[in-house]
Amino acid sequence: MPANLAAAAKAAPSSDETPAISVKDLRKCFGDHEVLKGISLEAHKGDVISILGSSGSGKSTMLRCINLLETPDSGEVRVDGELIKMKPGPNGNQVPADIRQVERIRANLAMVFQSFNLWSHMTVLENLVAAPTHVLKRPRAECVEQAEELLKRVGIWERRNYYPPHMSGGQQQRAAIARALAMNPKVMLFDEPTSALDPELVGEVLRVMRSLAEEGRTMLVVTHEMGFARDVSSKVMFLHKGEVDSLGEPKEMFARPPTQQFKQFITNFNK
């Protein structure tokens, strides 16, 4: 473990409160290629952690292991202190022991995808109402009311009866963020939310994400937006070749890059 990791751990507020997300020694291979080589991470309530790294560094895989869209080969994931139970699978790998538990935990971890993944046969409003009514079993009228509020908040209420293919990428991603918010999630996972957008549409999505950070939401954000990482997040985590290269306060990290790799990474971005 690099020295700065220990320092960062010490610097973190030493509260007794259970972390919202705690990942320990996560490992994952795709065939012969080891994508995650033992990653650990702790996110407390209100943390906004930006996860940086060049492509292939394992950042998206790590995020997808947290809500079990990928099954980690080993390591543990705890959400709000609750361990996601695993059992040995048929091919020597491990599989979730209790799919109901996984579904329950997923409902608390809303995800925003790079390519939005809105359900294309539903209107925007239906997209926001589907999971709260069918997963959380909340009354429909209440869900519709909340959905309209959220759509107003992200600025696309006028488009509530549109179908996703009829909207711009930025509007679709804002709808996807509203869909995530409609679950009242404990933690929000963002998987490169602005990477599929035209440059002029990135700003509108980042503004929404910034306002979420400001209201104290717990967020894990895999991103290439250095401005967001530096100015909005409370911690920056830099992955390099499947390992945590460095972790720390964003201002500190960007002012004095703790490792050669991270220095090189941000230099490449500023070119």
Added chain:
Amino acid sequence: MDYNFYLSTMWSVLKALPLTLEIWFFGIAFGLIIATGLTWLRASGYRLGEYVTRAYVFVFRGSPLLVQLYLIYFGLSQFDFVRHSPILWPILRDPMYCTIVAMALNTAAYESEIFRGALRAVPVGQIEAAKAFGMSAFTRFRLVTLPIALRLALPAYSTEIILMTKATALASVVTIMEMMGTAQKIQHDTFRPIEVLTCAGVIYLLLNLSIARLFAWVEYRLSPHLRPAPEQSQQIKPIPEVL
């Protein structure tokens, strides 16, 4: 031109339309049930299920419907156990039932392939989003996979239904007096093939036209998301042309 002959032939053939529709309806209804089972078996992930469905599709898609109909109607009754079975014999001695069975078995092979393709074409990202929001496998299937797959399957499915409409004409070779059987009888009695077959052909055409329009309407209703956005749609004709 002998209009009276045309009219009387038209009327005689039309009187057989209900029988044609009966074969058609039960053929595609049972076919759909079998196809659903086959698709489920294929998608279930069991090795054996996959082999069974592949063999089924190979046999029933690979051989002519006429051969299958003859084998079921003339062939199966050669076996003693069929003739002595209290369940099989009442079905297999009746040409009507035999036609429906042959059509259902045949169309199920095609339809299961259509459904399999449609299920595979559902965008992975949308299924993944359903997973990420905590939906159970059943809810995911009901709210996301199935509605999208049905929309994808509809164009190919409507073609299959039109093929089945035309295939009902084969029932005439096992003594059923549906539209084609009736037309052939009039033709044999009058030796006027042009008039008689034209009448039959026109009725089949009109029948398929209505089926195609019906499917086009259903498709239109189900896919507002594939049409231009609301503010652009004013200049566009609401119902797409068929044929």
